[in-house]
Amino acid sequence: MFEARLEESAVLKKILDSVRDLVQEANWDCNDDGIVMQSMDSSHISLVCFMVRASSFEVYQCERNVSLGVKIDSLAKVLKCAASDDSVTLKADENEPNTMDILFESKKNDRISDFQLKLMVIDQEMLGIPESDYTSTVEMSSAEFRRIMGDLSTMGDSVTIEINKGGASFSTKGDIGSGNICLQKSASVDKPKDGVKITMVEPVKSTFSLKFLNIFAKAAALSDTVVLSMSEEYPIRIEFAIDKDVGYVRYYLAPKIEGQES
Amino acid sequence: MFEARLEESAVLKKILDSVRDLVQEANWDCNDDGIVMQSMDSSHISLVCFMVRASSFEVYQCERNVSLGVKIDSLAKVLKCAASDDSVTLKADENEPNTMDILFESKKNDRISDFQLKLMVIDQEMLGIPESDYTSTVEMSSAEFRRIMGDLSTMGDSVTIEINKGGASFSTKGDIGSGNICLQKSASVDKPKDGVKITMVEPVKSTFSLKFLNIFAKAAALSDTVVLSMSEEYPIRIEFAIDKDVGYVRYYLAPKIEGQES
């Protein structure tokens, strides 16, 4: 029996919210390390993955590796039935994972809900994730990132992100004009939530679809900060770490080529 | 002259909100006891009624019984023009009730609004309400009731409600799976707002349309608690009492027969 119990359902709700606009169904691969999902979005342009580490569960038992074929929207509907501070337990039969049992328990133990969710067989290979030694990264407030992506979308379809030693800039161009938002590197690098922290081997500048970045930015609910990792002509990686080493949600998106339409 | 004055318009606003999704027009029967409305919903499936007792009005004068044919939505529009702490006075000519005069007065008396609402002649018999000695009742938080009805609606069309000595359970089934929310009976029965109070002669279990229960649940705005009264193969009664013996809003809904579609 696969069994995993989280103290609060809120984390799982937020993870589902951060992937459900991109992915309809995907395998959740459960093994000793924890639960991992990775999938192309349904238009096959971006890649999204998340990990929740085994150590972050109150109970985690996984005798055999198992892939659970989850319909994201259905699981999100079930999770909606939990109060944010309910505990949540996921259970499945490792040999024949046709259904997932989901149990919610209220803190005061006066409300117990159990759901059975049908699972699917999803024929999906684990993708080789395009990791690399990124030449530049910027860590910044996730709320600020979300705000900037939303603001620039009112003007253009794509954003050019530039990281250099002075800071990070985000610029766009559209029918009504053009704009550029420039964030200065913080003097003190201690509090990336309120500032901007740059790690750089060499400056980098690439252009991305604002439509996707706006979807990714919703994961700001998961984390106070976001880390953008870039290399020239390479997909950007956008990572939202989840509280206290619980895990992460990561998005990957290839840059637009000059002259190419979104 | 029929005249009834409420100290705060808020109560009447909430009563209208709790019936306007079900009833378009209905007679308000005014007599010595107070004002009563009862009506089938427009699809003739459920029954809704409310009572506001004469004693809960600041002024209540009703020389002759009179039926006021009210278009609910129109009266709700008029009530929208009152601040929640305005007093409201309803007046009508008992002999020829063609219009209702509605007067709002602000607490500081610096704003007086008077409206004339056209009344209708509604040919509607007073229905025999299917009261009985219910075999089981559960009193619980109205907010929790509303939340559960909403949550289960994401998964199914109907809910099976079961009351037994341990508590009350609400279960549904749909394309994506099935679910069951179980509320334990409270040890102390003093605070039904935070707990669940069961009164039971024998256990009961019936299935109802979630569409209607969701509409009824909006009346949670009227009262902190709700009382569900059930007997086997008998319509459920869902009652929201209004503050301090002011009155109540009650809904009645027949159970679904096995194999029947909603």
Added chain:
Amino acid sequence: MFEARLEESAVLKKILDSVRDLVQEANWDCNDDGIVMQSMDSSHISLVCFMVRASSFEVYQCERNVSLGVKIDSLAKVLKCAASDDSVTLKADENEPNTMDILFESKKNDRISDFQLKLMVIDQEMLGIPESDYTSTVEMSSAEFRRIMGDLSTMGDSVTIEINKGGASFSTKGDIGSGNICLQKSASVDKPKDGVKITMVEPVKSTFSLKFLNIFAKAAALSDTVVLSMSEEYPIRIEFAIDKDVGYVRYYLAPKIEGQES
């Protein structure tokens, strides 16, 4: 170079919000006194104008009078990219005003945004504003004004506003009935925010389109109070003064003639 710097972008955001539902594009006339815009709404029924005085800018430099042809919606989109407490600087070339440069600076100076907005050539004559010695004015809470206009709209298409020595009244009539909201003149005239202040040579009573008054009422965000100025058979003037002599937004609307449809 024309240059004008406001300490907080919020004022400009609110001004744009108060005109964007009426005007799509208009000349902003900049001279020694400040910035003035006036324009008929796009249906050519009402007139809207605003003024921001030169003295209310931190920096204001205008060597030559210049008309900037602004697409209101586009400028509003750009302003959306500023935090409310960012400073905003507008710049344009007085000789060839093809674009407006807009600069936002955060209080902590860690975020600098610059936008270029394309300007238009708008062939628009400065209109003679129908000012007069109004025979009656009422100053009242702008939130109350907004609420009353909204409330009466649920019932009718037009409102009859009457000012007399006792106060101001607002009445409407529709299919479902009729209504009248009467505000008493305040005993103390010190706090028009909480009361109603009347200045009157002779009583006046005229009828106006609620559709337009509801649009004007959104400018309540700019000011705690609103002043309605009326003369018999003359357009009403509705003025929202902006904080501390910054300027104003004014609307003008002709009364409906008896028997005329809106």
